[in-house]
Amino acid sequence: MSNRLSRTLSDSTVETYAYEGGCISSIGGFPSLRWNLKDMLRSTTSEKAAERVSDTTYFVYDINDSRIRKETERSVTPGGAPIQTKATISLLSLGIRRNFASDGITVASSQQLVHIRGDDLVAVIQSDGYGSALERYRLGNGLELDGKGNVISYEEYSPFGVSTLRVCRADVQSPSKFRYSNYERDSETDLDYCKVRYYTSRLGRWTSPDPSGMENGLSIYAYCGNDPINLHDLSGRGKGWRVPKAEAKDEAYVMKRGNDGTPERFRPRYIPPAPAAVPPAPVAPPAPNFILLLPPPAPHQGHQHGPNEMQFDGGFQLWITRIADLPPRLDYTIQWADLSSNCGRDSKNG
Structure with a gap:
């Protein structure tokens, strides 16, 4: 028992799948998929029975397992020498595509691609080296615009990436090679290259563990x-x-x-x-630093004025309860209120 996909059934057609070291080694239209020791796709072979030819695509990776080269060769006769038909070189943000003539040597056409990335792919600048470059800005998962905001291509997908609607401009090679989820879709295999694995939207599964x-x-x-x-x-x-x-x-x-x-x-x-917000702790009020006016103490026989008492005309008496933190020789003013409507002020040097 395993979770490998062994076969699919569609319209009474049964398609079976073989594995090599846990990686799919045959899939519909491609009888041979070869893998390296790091489970990275090494080559694929497709057969066109009507034309009696087979195409083999080879993939090369750098030390970080990033794909740097892709080449396709065609065998016209069984056992004959294959002829190179196209090649793609990827160097960081630069890509170079070349299509070869029937001799496999002469370059029939060449195209340069510059990838502009942020967190995701932002744009691809496409140039053939002769005319003006075409800017292909990607907005979302399936919309491409040129430098003037005109639509180049629009595509909609099923949840697993099968194309359900595609609209392309006639004068531009469309759609871009970056398709579902900005994966790079290989036209040779219809597989999506996703850095360390290849995804097949037709099956909704990865081709390697x-x-x-x-x-x-x-x-x-x-x-x-x-x-x-x-x-x-x-x-x-x-x-x-x-x-x-x-x-x-x-x-x-x-x-x-x-x-x-x-x-x-x-x-x-x-x-x-x-x-939850914690209310601030209550802050104790500062120590008093003021002069408090109090009514005179109840008169009693033999009462004498103390150092904190002052007697004024009219019988009004001021009781100084506290004067805090007043340095020597500081001028201060004593104010009071007389309930009998008599007011006064006295200034002293302490």
Whole structure:
């Protein structure tokens, strides 16, 4: 028992699939898919029975497993020497395509592609070296515009990437090689190149096992956990959210870049709700630094004025309760209110 796809049935047609080291080694129209020791596609062979020819495409990768070259050869006669028909070289953001004449040596046409990327592919500048360059801006998953805002191509897909609607401009090579989820679709195999794996939208599955093992789920061939509406996978290493997702009223998810190259805004990270605001602790009032006016103490026989008492005309008496933190020789003013409507002021030097 395994989770490898063994066969499919469509309109009474049964298609079976073989595997080599866990990677699909035969698929409809391609009797031979060869893989290297790192589970990277090495070559594919397609047969055209009507033309009695077979095309073999070879793939070359650098030390970081990034694809840098793709060549296609055609065998016209069984056992005859193959003839190179086209080649693509990829160097960082630059791509060069060449189509060869029937001799396999003469370059019939050449095209340069410059890829402009942010978190995702932004635009492709396409030039044949003779006329003006064509700017192909990508807006979303399936819309291409030129430098003047005119539509070059528009395409809609099923959740797993099968094209359901395609509109292309007649005077431009359309659509672009970047298709579903900005994957690079190989015209030779109809497979989507996703950095470390190849995806087949016709089956909705990866053609090789997950390099992370079962870290992303028990099915190591399933695409985005079979939930491509909410999830996507930009590199073949792991799925990430297409949009932020809230699980509860007081929870939020923000995007975090993972080691699989998924853009930061597509990676979920739970942020707990903010704690309730704590009211500030009460602040003790400052020590009094004032002169308090009090009514005179009840008269009693033999009462004498103390150092904090002053007697004024009319029988009004001022009782000084506290004068705090007043340095020596500081001028201060004593004010009072006389309930009998007599007011006065006295100034002293302390």
